[in-house]
Amino acid sequence: MTGTSETTHAPTAAEINLWREDFPLLATEVNGHPLAYLDSGATSQKPRTVLDAERHYYENLNAAVHRGAHTLAAEATVLFEDARATVADFVGAEEDELVWTSNATEALNLVAYAFSNASAGRGGAAAERFRLGAGDEIVVTEMEHHANLIPWQELAFRTGATLRYIPVGDDGALRMEAADEVITPRTRLLAFTHVSNVLGLINPVEELVARARAVGAFVVLDACQSVPHLPVDLKALDVDFAAFSGHKMLGPTGIGALYGRGELLAAMPPFLTGGSMITTVTMEAAEYLPPPQRFEAGTQKVSQAIALAAAVEYLKGIGMDRIAAHEDELGARLLAGLAEIPGVTVLGGSAPGPRVGAASFDLAGVHAHDVGQFLDDQGIAIRVGHHCAQPLHRRLGITASTRASTYLYNTTEEVDRFLEGVAATANFFGVKA
Amino acid sequence: MTGTSETTHAPTAAEINLWREDFPLLATEVNGHPLAYLDSGATSQKPRTVLDAERHYYENLNAAVHRGAHTLAAEATVLFEDARATVADFVGAEEDELVWTSNATEALNLVAYAFSNASAGRGGAAAERFRLGAGDEIVVTEMEHHANLIPWQELAFRTGATLRYIPVGDDGALRMEAADEVITPRTRLLAFTHVSNVLGLINPVEELVARARAVGAFVVLDACQSVPHLPVDLKALDVDFAAFSGHKMLGPTGIGALYGRGELLAAMPPFLTGGSMITTVTMEAAEYLPPPQRFEAGTQKVSQAIALAAAVEYLKGIGMDRIAAHEDELGARLLAGLAEIPGVTVLGGSAPGPRVGAASFDLAGVHAHDVGQFLDDQGIAIRVGHHCAQPLHRRLGITASTRASTYLYNTTEEVDRFLEGVAATANFFGVKA
Amino acid sequence: MSSSELQNLYQQVILDYSKNPYGVGLLGRAAGQSHQLNPTCGDEITLEVHLSGEGADRVVERIRWEGHGCAISQASASLLTELAEGLTVEDLRTRIDAFRTAMQSRGKIAPDEELLGDAVALGGVSRYVARVKCAMLGWVAAEHALVEAETR
Amino acid sequence: MSSSELQNLYQQVILDYSKNPYGVGLLGRAAGQSHQLNPTCGDEITLEVHLSGEGADRVVERIRWEGHGCAISQASASLLTELAEGLTVEDLRTRIDAFRTAMQSRGKIAPDEELLGDAVALGGVSRYVARVKCAMLGWVAAEHALVEAETR
Ligand SMILES: Cc1ncc(COP(=O)(O)O)c(C=O)c1O
């Protein structure tokens, strides 16, 4: 359903088992059972090559980058910037269009605060296009992760702009027919998620971008759940900004990235300020470096960037199209299996695809945390709760759900163990069809 | 000179050699010479136990913390929060007074933006005490690192407040007699560095805090260069906020911390917003968790926090008083040795102590980068440039300087190699006394 | 299929109470009330304490509550409600403390049956750090409601 | 004491020029001017190109500059100034490109003596990534000044 499975050979079970050997944690036992890790939507496991890259850096090259001239510092700087080039290229961006942040949340906040600072008069004439005020509108969707909702709420509060949203229907999908009412010439910025972290649905980026362009609005894409799982070319998607996190794509915690169209980053006032992002500083004022440095204040996330580049090399080695094809199979198996369990309602399950290999569901009369506890008891790690998407859950009439999310290293056996676990839980709690 | 050396036994050369074995990178050869790493003021090297802690986490426990209920996630959460307790205790703070950030720069920006958000009306009545406007003054010093200067400049620009500063004298020390003119009842916030990253001078915290308290101003301490090198008890210092970075104290890159007095953090509006920091979210507005979670939006720096706690355990194992005593000896040797080299002027060299084991100098007629190149050729890694303190350098009449900075793992032989290297460089460039 | 630890966590009494919770429905005009939220899951409870008597003799007449949450939270609030009826305020406080101690012990301290009655069925929860908040939700609400009753 | 590589970096001609730089002092009224800053160290240069002639025959009469920086940057600006005198604008552009190519080669491409004259003494710089900006500072300024001269 990702559009790649028809043409790409999905990996064989033997191949997947080989990949699994690269991930030390997957061999863990949990509660006396082999771990079935189905929580990669929250955070992914790490292959040895990523851990090795980080350790190699600390044991051989660790030094302050972009500062000082000694050999270690120079070599560390080269590695750090090579890492940027690797990750930028992976998402179809130029090197200087990729800003390191500590996670996707910070990347989204960076954009919101840059708009806020521009609105407070920072950044001069070049930044005027980012100024918001009363009468301006920011549009999000009702299925956003809190990370792509609250920063815009706060931006609206600070600038006097109004926040509006594209609603979701009963089936969980965006009500595109309502989008036309919401996206108007007053819309200055449209922020939406590429893939819903709850529903696994892939949103119609092209259509949404077209509507934003038609009214001259900036487009911010939350690519947290797409970049790890699908081939993504941000230039081809034609968005202005995009955010993703390293830890969800085999990289370490503590690093994420903001993509920004070159000419926009160049015009934007800074967000965090301090060392390594300036040219000249007096006691009265500072002048700022061009992007990406302008947005990377202080000591950089050096080992994390290098490790994330190693993660990207690992993903490229397998091929994103094959990962997508594999997850497509797992996702279809998940959906079909869940549909057969009495009392299970898959959130967004009746919406037409495309989707990634993740599904959230409600089990009638049984709280998600109780479901999670039963699965955990069998070594199956899934996520329960609102998945940082309270408004979407509220819209669908529930507080919490249970989510299984897959990645390249998951097997059909793991999906089956999960499905059996859910069936047994339903049975234990006496759920009726 | 740190006030501890009289009472504490400085470590023997044999002990230091044992510690050195814990740091894999220190055994590196650079340009055919054994590395002499004298750039810990920029970033420190990492002991194996820190690298092991991080790797152990990824290989055995990696999962999303504070979310979901599965066993790995629960165990990761416990480790993550234990790490917070360890680091908080190390600086004399309560657990919920320590906020993880990605570096000290972000910690200082957090405070500046929280004040900014309060000034824009966020945070309600509780946050009124943080509101700034025209007529209010923010005071810094002329020796600040850019990280503790530019965020306040930008805060002043955003709120209409005025930035003032305590000047430094020709000897590089703060002109405390001028502080009385600068710190007035209009002063709402005083931000200054505990230890200058250029001069190595330890500032009179008690005196400065007393002046701030006398006028009811908040105190922000830049503890970047003190927490790694001296025993520091932030509660005893009686500051309101303090910032420090993990990578300068044997920890990984990508993590830092903000200390904030409990009742202040509790009253402050958030800075970054997103997941893991909310209680209830609607499409219209969000309600926020108490500190520290309120200030930690998005996926946490989990492995970095755990590794930093391992670094703190390592430092505690040695004892901060012994580290300070050792660096005190190295620092004295540095100063005495530099004084004998023709053409060398140590920045702040004539100021009365106390100081840490770091010194920056100017070599008459030779640019710092050329000095650095000569030392690097001999495997001696030091820092050259403005060290992110352009105003201080300008005040002292130069653009760039050369800095040697020590840590627990440096030996007197390394200091001597450095001194010989500087003397040889002076000789090569024909510097006259 | 499930481990004995899990069966210990979901004892029959807990399953029963979670399906038929006890004391649900607010009455209003309570001596004290409290609303508590579990941030990990978003579940909430609103709980009233109805008191009679004065000073040291103040007695909990009844507890009433409303909310949503997992089986453990619903059973725990029910067991608290049942336990509390007729206790003095001081007594209830002691028992809340005892319950908290057991819950936070990471499996090391078994709840005291003399003090906690049927609520000892929740003993298994303390091995599951992520679920302790579920079990505590109603009890923390009761604690706050008692404080409110006092300061009114 | 120092390695042969370092001696190759700091050749006598570089040391000489760094002590007695060539072409220092701005004259004003130049065809093009540029100010460049090296953000790693904070050093800067302001450079003027004085031209004569028109169109394809435009010739660099002289370069003048002012600034501060390390030995390498000062020597490099001096060598550029010496090299540029009398070249056509196009010619100077070609040489700036050739110089950049050598500098960015990480030690792989030696500067072409025919094109770059004495400036080949800077060849050693390209092994030192952190110093490439030092050597390039004046040349980048000249490049920008030529663009300015053209667009005026
Ligand atoms: C005194 C001082 N303050 C602030 C900083 C900034 O720290 P970081 O770059 O880790 O954010 C540094 C180090 O660079 C420093 O030495």
Ligand SMILES: Cc1ncc(COP(=O)(O)O)c(C=O)c1O
């Ligand atoms: C769709 C989506 N957006 C944003 C985020 C936030 O990412 P992070 O927590 O890494 O900042 C996540 C993951 O938590 C997500 O799934």
Ligand code: FES
């Ligand atoms: S899961 Fe929400 S109270 Fe138990």
Ligand code: FES
């Ligand atoms: S160090 Fe500044 S130009 Fe060379």
